[in-house]
Amino acid sequence: MTIHDSFAAAIGNTPLLRLRDASEATGCEILAKAEFMNPGGSVKDRTALGLMADAERRGLLRPGSTVIEGTAGNTGIGLALLGASRGYRTVVVMPDTQSKEKIDTLRVMGVEIRLVPVVPFTDPNHYARVARAMAEAMNATEPGSAWFADQFDNPANRAWHEAHTGVEIWEQTGGRVDGFVCAAGTGGTIAGVGAALKARRRGIRIGLADPAGSIFAGYATTGEAVASSGSSISEGIGNSRLTANFTAAPIDVAWSIPDDESVPLLHDLLHREGYCVGGSSGVNVAGAIRMARELGPGHTIVTVLCDGGMRYQGKLFNPGFLRDKGIPVPEWLDAAFPTAP
Numbered sequence: 285m286t287i288h289d290s291f292a293a294a295i296g297n298t299p300l301l302r303l304r305d306a307s308e309a310t311g312c313e314i315l316a317k318a319e320f321m322n323p324g325g326s327v328k329d330r331t332a333l334g335l336m337a338d339a340e341r342r343g344l345l346r347p348g349s350t351v352i353e354g355t356a357g358n359t360g361i362g363l364a365l366l367g368a369s370r371g372y373r374t375v376v377v378m379p380d381t382q383s384k385e386k387i388d389t390l391r392v393m394g395v396e397i398r399l400v401p402v403v404p405f406t407d408p409n410h411y412a413r414v415a416r417a418m419a420e421a422m423n424a425t426e427p428g429s430a431w432f433a434d435q436f437d438n439p440a441n442r443a444w445h446e447a448h449t450g451v452e453i454w455e456q457t458g459g460r461v462d463g464f465v466c467a468a469g470t471g472g473t474i475a476g477v478g479a480a481l482k483a484r485r486r487g488i489r490i491g492l493a494d495p496a497g498s499i500f501a502g503y504a505t506t507g508e509a510v511a512s513s514g515s516s517i518s519e520g521i522g523n524s525r526l527t528a529n530f531t532a533a534p535i536d537v538a539w540s541i542p543d544d545e546s547v548p549l550l551h552d553l554l555h556r557e558g559y560c561v562g563g564s565s566g567v568n569v570a571g572a573i574r575m576a577r578e579l580g581p582g583h584t585i586v587t588v589l590c591d592g593g594m595r596y597q598g599k600l601f602n603p604g605f606l607r608d609k610g611i612p613v614p615e616w617l618d619a620a621f622p623t624a625p
């Protein structure tokens with residue numbers, strides 16, 4: 285029996301799940317890391333631990349320090365829970381478009397939350413820049429009191445995924461893996477896992493599944509950082525700027541995935557296979573299916589189920605919201621909320 289003595293020790297070593305429908309539809313083995321099973325509920329627990337452990341090693345944190353991060357929510361949740369277990373205070377700056385459920389989760393943890401409007405990265409009011417400026421201001425008055433985690437550009441993010449997530453995938457598949465597909469927010473997961481798998485099998489295919497409206501797929505395909513058409517209700521993935529973690533990713537192929545392809549997949553995952561996952565997981569499964577169709581039957585493709593669906597209940601499982609966005613609403617969802625518009 286394994287006994288974990290802390291929150292940090294319970295992060296990672298997630299199960300690898302065989303996705304039955306996706307596998308049967310493509311003749312491939314489509315496998316997914318169950319990152320929603322991390323103790324803070326998302327893949328970003330790993331990032332939070334990687335960033336924090338690196339900062340502690342470098343003497344940037346001490347008891348009572350304030351951890352500050354710009355986040356779509358999940359990294360903030362991971363940092364706050366780790367911080368609670370290690371004696372740090374957490375402040376997050378978030379775009380005000382993110383789900384109420386993630387914001388409420390942070391609130392009940394006692395996190396200081398600053399919600400800011402969505403603006404381009406060049407604007408000093410961009411959430412990541414506000415977070416960095418807050419840490420700088422605190423350190424100017426009291427040196428060493430604050431640490432800006434900097435998940436987008438801090439290489440400790442991808443390094444942790446290379447040493448852990450990527451190695452776990454290699455070991456859990458016994459090295460029988462032909463491709464890996466996932467979306468990118470910071471790019472830490474795809475860069476780290478990509479590096480770990482390419483180091484062990486040079487010919488492995490690394491695929492980027494990018495939500496509509498992001499620049500990542502265009503950059504990976506043509507080298508030009510131009511946004512794909514449309515927009516997406518997914519959170520935590522896609523970007524309007526290139527990040528240091530993303531540009532380090534060894535990507536072979538990329539797709540822009542529309543919501544009307546990804547959301548039905550996550551609805552089916554819940555109703556047909558019992559996995560309740562968030563929007564980025566739908567994008568990832570859509571990407572894995574696209575890679576499977578490109579490679580043909582008989583291949584093994586791994587992807588990631590990044591977080592749980594209940595973190596987005598008011599969007600992904602809300603008939604009125606989905607209809608407004610032009611996304612198909614399954615019959616069972618309409619039946620579950622008969623008074624929805």
Ligand code: PMP
Nearest residue numbers: 468469470471472473520564590
């Ligand atoms: N899915 C979700 C739900 C996330 O919160 C994030 C992180 N922002 C990602 C996927 C993307 O992971 P990464 O930052 O490693 O690219």
